[in-house]
Amino acid sequence: MKEQNIYILGIESSCDDTAASIMHNGKILSNVIAGQKIHEAYGGVVPELASRAHQQNIVPVVDQALKQARISKDDLNAIAFTRGPGLMGSLLVGTSFAKSLSIGLGIPLIDVNHMQAHILAHYIDETGYAKPPFPFLAMTISGGHTQIVRVDHYFDMTVIGETIDDAVGEAFDKSGKILGLGYPAGPEIDKRARNGNPKAFKFTKPKVDGLNFSFSGLKTAILYFVQRETQANPNFITENLDDICASIQYTIIRILMDKLKIASHQTGIKHIAIGGGVSANTGIRQALKEGEKKYGWTTYIPKFEFTTDNAAMIAIVGYLKYLEGEFTQPNIAASARLKI
Template identity: 60%
Template sequence: MPVILGIESSCDETSAAVCADGVMLSNVIANQTIHEAYGGVVPELASRVHQQNIIPAVNQAILNAKVNKNDIDAIAFTRGPGLLGSLLVGVSFAKSFALALGKPLIEVNHMQAHVLAHFIDEPKPQFPFLCLTVSGGHTQIVLVKDYFDMEVIGQTNDDAAGEALDKTSKVLGLPYPGGPLIDKYARQGNRNAYQFPEPQIPGFDFSFSGLKTAIMYFIRDNVAINPNFTQEHIADICASVEYRVVTILLNKLKKAAIAYGIKDIALAGGVSANTGLRQGIQELAAQQGWNAFIPRFEYCTDNAAMIAIAGYHKYLQGDFVGQDVAPLARMPF
């Protein structure tokens, strides 16, 4: 019964989790509020706060799991992709802790871990399945043939879907992080109030830069006419923007699923916490007679549970790395 400690520090969440034989025993996430004053993540500050949080987070994860540190069989960590300074804190701690305990190290690709978050709880998708992975920095459709046999069949050519939502929140003057607030306002608005363009990109790829520009010009032009436009119509704006982002994502996912003849579709990444997207993929699956899989909210945003479950499956394959491993800001999928 292998016990795996997972460590995640790719951006601004410091997280540690423990799983035993694939069963999650704990998942501790320390968020960083310091970035709110700057309207986005400041890399240097993020790495400094990781240094403060990582030991308490790991200690709490071990305590919550009710295991002894000597019971740990391997330490899994996010090697990349992510902010280099943030990754360096997690990688350095993992290497030191593994060396002190005499335990092996397991490197994990952050984006693969988002996909494997579907194997933490029941029900689990059946191979092969398609996973729509959506975050602030990535938008991908992944063909998942096995735990570590994955192929990106569609991805953004420019900006990620999360960036379109972040840009909208900034233009609307919403505090950071704006994603949850857009979600909140969208629930109160009319998604058909305003029409935003859907990019016509061939294949399964995405583009969100044009949508970002269209949103910015739309708000600029209407504020020029009515300075209170955003305050008076914020719910409808958020609902309309969210609806367009969701339709762009799901139209491509539907196209890919039909092309590959796949009936198990999944959602992962930080933006998968969005209510409209979660409802949309469930409605799509119901319409097509497919099966939809969405992780619990705590496994959607960056977390160490997904690192631990990825580490568990790598442990079963004997896939370890040495003490010479270094973080990678850009890590091939």
């Protein structure tokens, strides 16, 4: 029997977003995120700058989450926080704050695996969004991760495929850097790809055994391609930018979908869910919808605000663990390379 008044504070600080969320019985009451624009000038996240910004942001972000939810910190039943994976300095800020607040309020502490949270974000009680039944396949795609995970229960997950080098989000960002786009480049490539021809330029898909991925070779191929073409025509990028973006995005999506198709065939599982920041990409969402018609899949795409790093996904894991009485000891340590 589910308790009726459970308030969970979720805290997320794995990379460059400081986030806090209040959940009440599976429903989100607030979901506050403070981004860090300082990294744009460097074309990527600078770990030390990120941890400093987290220190500045975490108190006001948590305070704002409580105010928006219209509750007091004394109403909280537990605090859930991202233990890993992520940048160590960033994780330490969130971990230390969560521990201190837990001790100060005398309420349970719950550690959360960031990658599990991306998957379990589908179980946030949100009108109009179906929750995938077990078992299902989850494809988690972000700036730091690319995985296919078999999910048999909330906390019974098996990674059956992952990148052997770079993550898909990095492939988007590095390609954007080659083209002179800003950081992060993924959304800009997605936007321009809508106006381009996805088959204008052909990039070879890497051959990787099993269900694993590789994106480093693709990045190199794009670099050499752009260098060769701009040598022949200095205006090549500006004259063909939409087509280049569309071709890069098309190739990346084909790599992802080909592996997902094999995973579905091998496991016999036709319930497919996506998560992680790159799942906001419109091309990937469209390809998944096409998979429903082609392969008989039922696909689950989370609400946009729950795709990128956020604390609502941390709160839902905290809530599910709270119901099972899975609490954390105060001496737990953050882990930059935490596995599912």
